[in-house]
Amino acid sequence: MSLRLLNIEQVVEKVNISKPTIYNWIKSGYFPSSVLFGNGKRQLARWNEEEIDDWIKQHYTQPRAS
Numbered sequence: 001m002s003l004r005l006l007n008i009e010q011v012v013e014k015v016n017i018s019k020p021t022i023y024n025w026i027k028s029g030y031f032p033s034s035v036l037f038g039n040g041k042r043q044l045a046r047w048n049e050e051e052i053d054d055w056i057k058q059h060y061t062q063p064r065a066s
Helices: 008-015 019-028 049-059
Strands: 035-037 044-048
Touching: 008 019, 008 044, 008 049, 044 049
Parallel strands: none
Antiparallel strands: 035 044
8 A cells, every 4th residue: 555645725724624723633633743844935845645544543532312
């Protein structure tokens, strides 16, 4: 399996959570950190898709039946 890196828009779509919430969760240590490429104003943040998938498995629960 090859490493797949996601940009923030792809992460937002995958977890269905807003960018500000994701960034707040990263700061608090609740959400996986990004890997940064480049330096200065040209830095690109990318997330390991496998880490995001693992986070989803650990934190999402099935809806309760009514």
